Amino acid sequence: HRTAAVIPAAGRGLRLGPGAPKALRALSGTPMLVHAVRAMARSRAVSLVVVVAPPDGADEVRLLLEEHAAPAGAAADIVVVPGGETRQDSVRLGLAALPDGFDSVLVHDAARPLVPVETVDAVAAAVRAGAPAVVPALPVADTVKEVEIRGAGEPEPVTGTPERSRLRAVQTPQGFEVKVLAAAHAQVLREGDGATDDAGMVERLGIEVVVVPGHDEAFKVTRPLDLVLAEAVLARRRT
Numbered sequence: 198h199r200t201a202a203v204i205p206a207a208g209r210g211l212r213l214g215p216g217a218p219k220a221l222r223a224l225s226g227t228p229m230l231v232h233a234v235r236a237m238a239r240s241r242a243v244s245l246v247v248v249v250a251p252p253d254g255a256d257e258v259r260l261l262l263e264e265h266a267a268p269a270g271a272a273a274d275i276v277v278v279p280g281g282e283t284r285q286d287s288v289r290l291g292l293a294a295l296p297d298g299f300d301s302v303l304v305h306d307a308a309r310p311l312v313p314v315e316t317v318d319a320v321a322a323a324v325r326a327g328a329p330a331v332v333p334a335l336p337v338a339d340t341v342k343e344v345e346i347r348g349a350g351e352p353e354p355v356t357g358t359p360e361r362s363r364l365r366a367v368q369t370p371q372g373f374e375v376k377v378l379a380a381a382h383a384q385v386l387r388e389g390d391g392a393t394d395d396a397g398m399v400e401r402l403g404i405e406v407v408v409v410p411g412h413d414e415a416f417k418v419t420r421p422l423d424l425v426l427a428e429a430v431l432a433r434r435r436t
């Protein structure tokens with residue numbers, strides 16, 4: 198069984214504030230993408246990492262990854278391909294770059310640079326054990342409301358409160374049989390309706406997706422405060 202990882206890293210990351218594409222911004226001096234690539238390459242299950250770079254930044258990303266050594270003991274090959282307009286496009290382009298012979302694929306956001314290898318291994322193992330689609334997820338701390346969307350600044354009427362104990366906040370890497378994820382992306386492309394994660398597309402095919410435990414350190418770096426948390430996690434790992 199062969200497992201590859203696809204890392205979409207082509208987003209601009211506007212919510213983080215102005216500057217370089219999010220994946221190229223530094224965390225404790227090392228670009229977020231480098232942390233994310235190392236996190237995948239550290240898993241002994243992963244033998245190839247496909248990095249999906251900003252459309253005009255593939256060469257820059259190639260140089261960056263050559264410059265930063267892979268982690269000790271990692272045996273994964275790394276290839277870089279240009280991404281697309283949306284995350285979904287970028288993942289599809291990454292999948293298209295997979296050589297024949299890979300049975301499963303982990304899709305991991307560059308924006309989750311600190312995911313522990315145990316989480317990567319657990320997702321890969323669940324797919325290898327026969328689950329067609331696996332997502333790491335955590336219970337949610339906040340109560341979540343559904344609202345009617347109104348104009349900016351207008352109060353939004355609440356339309357429902359899903360029972361919190363049944364909710365999970367989903368992380369990456371999400372793991373799939375390659376043929377299942379490729380079929381899901383092909384269907385979404387034909388029908389033109391997006392989804393905010395890869396597992397959501399697989400659900401629409403009527404294929405079961407299962408959840409394994411996620412990890413606090415697999416949080417997504419989205420807003421400036423997340424950078425503070427990420428650097429604190431890295432500092433704690435170093436001591």
Ligand code: C5P
Nearest residue numbers: 205206207208282283284287306307308
């Ligand atoms: O914007 P968001 O945080 O949801 O992005 C999740 C991941 O998808 C990031 O790693 C980002 O770089 C990637 N992405 C991409 N291509 C896009 C948009 C986002 O690869 N066009």
